[in-house]
Amino acid sequence: MRAALDLFTAQGYDNTTVAEIAERAGLNKSTFFRHFRDKREVLFAAQDVLRQLFADGIAAAPAAATPLEAVAGALAAAAAVFPPGQRDLAPQRRAVIAAHPELQEREALKRAGFAAAMTAALQARGVPDPAASLAAELGVLAFRRANACWADPANQESFDELARQSLQELQAASITLS
Amino acid sequence: MRAALDLFTAQGYDNTTVAEIAERAGLNKSTFFRHFRDKREVLFAAQDVLRQLFADGIAAAPAAATPLEAVAGALAAAAAVFPPGQRDLAPQRRAVIAAHPELQEREALKRAGFAAAMTAALQARGVPDPAASLAAELGVLAFRRANACWADPANQESFDELARQSLQELQAASITLS
Numbered sequence: 001m002r003a004a005l006d007l008f009t010a011q012g013y014d015n016t017t018v019a020e021i022a023e024r025a026g027l028n029k030s031t032f033f034r035h036f037r038d039k040r041e042v043l044f045a046a047q048d049v050l051r052q053l054f055a056d057g058i059a060a061a062p063a064a065a066t067p068l069e070a071v072a073g074a075l076a077a078a079a080a081v082f083p084p085g086q087r088d089l090a091p092q093r094r095a096v097i098a099a100h101p102e103l104q105e106r107e108a109l110k111r112a113g114f115a116a117a118m119t120a121a122l123q124a125r126g127v128p129d130p131a132a133s134l135a136a137e138l139g140v141l142a143f144r145r146a147n148a149c150w151a152d153p154a155n156q157e158s159f160d161e162l163a164r165q166s167l168q169e170l171q172a173a174s175i176t177l178s
Numbered sequence: 179m180r181a182a183l184d185l186f187t188a189q190g191y192d193n194t195t196v197a198e199i200a201e202r203a204g205l206n207k208s209t210f211f212r213h214f215r216d217k218r219e220v221l222f223a224a225q226d227v228l229r230q231l232f233a234d235g236i237a238a239a240p241a242a243a244t245p246l247e248a249v250a251g252a253l254a255a256a257a258a259v260f261p262p263g264q265r266d267l268a269p270q271r272r273a274v275i276a277a278h279p280e281l282q283e284r285e286a287l288k289r290a291g292f293a294a295a296m297t298a299a300l301q302a303r304g305v306p307d308p309a310a311s312l313a314a315e316l317g318v319l320a321f322r323r324a325n326a327c328w329a330d331p332a333n334q335e336s337f338d339e340l341a342r343q344s345l346q347e348l349q350a351a352s353i354t355l356s
Contacts, residue, residue, distance in 0.1 A: 066355065066356050067355045068355045069356070101287075102283075105280075105284055105287045106283055108283065108287040108290045109279075109282055109283045109286040111286070111290070112286045112289070130319070130323065130344075130347050130348050131351040131354050131355060133323075134316070134319060134348055134352060135355050137315045137318075138355070141311060141312060145311075173308045173309040173312050174312060176245070176309050177246045177309060177352075178247070178349060
């Protein structure tokens with residue numbers, strides 16, 4: 001991931017080949033392709049992990065947890081993908097995606113997948129629709145807002161803390177809507 | 179749109195050319211390209227109109243309207259894109275998109291654009307973030323749910339009515355989340 005982002009940033013996403021990424025990461029090409037379908041997937045591999053963490057976090061919440069408490073569990077589980085040592089990669093990743101419409105499309109679909117995974121996990125806990133869908137969208141919005149803060153070099157808080165704050169802010173905002 | 183969907187359904191999206199769509203619609207190719215960048219855009223042209231209708235609907239809400247009342251105005255404005263005479267196209271369109279990952283990506287990005295347009299329009303009314311983002315996501319979720327009912331041949335209600343019901347259901351569900 002770091003090798004790919006360094007190259008994308010230095011010479012452009014379009015000009016970077018899989019061979020260059022593999023070489024910089026100290027992998028041969030076949031090892032690269034065992035982990036990633038193509039260079040685009042290097043940017044989105046964490047998304048598949050996240051989807052599973054969201055689902056597992058919701059499933060692991062106590063039986064008495066409200067839908068939003070279960071979503072808080074999903075966001076806490078997601079923090080595993082945001083170690084402090086990789087925080088400097090976040091703004092680079094955002095910049096590459098922002099510059100390429102086809103990467104934005106992939107990002108949008110991955111986010112839709114987050115909501116679908118959270119919705120299914122909430123339904124499996126017995127949360128009816130549309131409450132499950134709504135809690136999931138709220139969770140994805142909290143995740144996106146925490147993610148934006150995480151990518152801001154001026155921000156020093158852990159992802160876990162950012163996600164917690166973000167969900168609380170959304171909960172407070174929800175009572176001002178009608 | 180009908181010409182394109184008929185061809186996509188009959189012979190497959192991948193096997194259909196712009197020339198065939200134009201011929202069936204009684205257009206020459208240059209007229210086609212004045213309206214659509216490529217065959218993919220035939221499926222998504224309404225999305226750009228919708229984005230504007232959402233923004234205009236929110237802007238046109240009375241000054242005293244709550245964020246969700248303004249969102250209801252956005253959904254009511256969107257009904258213009260869902261005339262009863264074109265209802266039979268909706269399941270065809272969904273089937274084509276469901277069968278093509280690259281069309282799903284485009285669809286996901288367009289939906290992200292809906293939320294962004296609604297958020298900006300709400301902020302322009304003085305709704306602070308994250309309330310504006312949250313109301314917008316709720317609006318997009320209501321829109322998607324109404325859209326799914328609209329594409330169900332068993333459903334007979336107008337889009338306007340479906341959107342109104344969907345938003346009310348989400349509002350009722352929101353108080354069950356925590």
